[in-house]
Amino acid sequence: MAQHHFIIKWKGTDYDFDMPIESTVHQLKQHMELLTNVPINYQKLIGLVKGKMPGDHETLSSILPATSLSSGTTRCMMMGSPVEEVDRMMVDEVMARDKHEQEALYPH
Numbered sequence: 001m002a003q004h005h006f007i008i009k010w011k012g013t014d015y016d017f018d019m020p021i022e023s024t025v026h027q028l029k030q031h032m033e034l035l036t037n038v039p040i041n042y043q044k045l046i047g048l049v050k051g052k053m054p055g056d057h058e059t060l061s062s063i064l065p066a067t068s069l070s071s072g073t074t075r076c077m078m079m080g081s082p083v084e085e086v087d088r089m090m091v092d093e094v095m096a097r098d099k100h101e102q103e104a105l106y107p108h
Contacts, residue, residue: 001020001021001022002020002021002022003018003019003020003021004018004019004020004021004060004064004068004069004072004073004074005017005018005072005073005074006018006019006028006073006074006075006076007073007074007075007076008032008045008075008076008077008078009075009076009077009078010032010036010038010077010078010079010080015032015035015036017031017035019031019060021059021060021061021064021069022059022060022061023059023060024056024057024058024059024060025045025048025054025055025056025057025058025059025060025063026040026056026057028045028060029043029045029056032078036078036080036082037082037083037084038078038080038081038082038083039080039083040056042080042081043078043079043080044078044079044080045076045077045078046076046077046078046079047075047076047077048063048064048074048076049063049064049065050065
């Protein structure tokens with residue numbers, strides 16, 4: 001099976017790897033989850049395909065532009081937060097809300 005080279009930038013780091021060209025977008029995101037700890041449903045691949053976000057079920061060979069296929073390399077960016085960061089933001093949000101509610105109930 002033919003391989004395709006990806007360079008995906010996330011938080012200033014380039015993730016450089018090969019994947020079978022018949023892989024799906026979902027499989028690409030699974031690989032990025034292993035590398036970054038960003039869950040699939042929190043990922044956005046920017047620039048993988050111009051002007052749209054491809055569906056997770058689409059194969060890479062069906063969505064990548066001819067120029068990427070002929071060069072053998074695709075560069076794009078990923079946006080998303082790792083689980084630990086999302087959990088920390090949620091805890092901070094709950095604590096701030098609780099503090100605000102306590103201050104409303106028990107003003108000084």
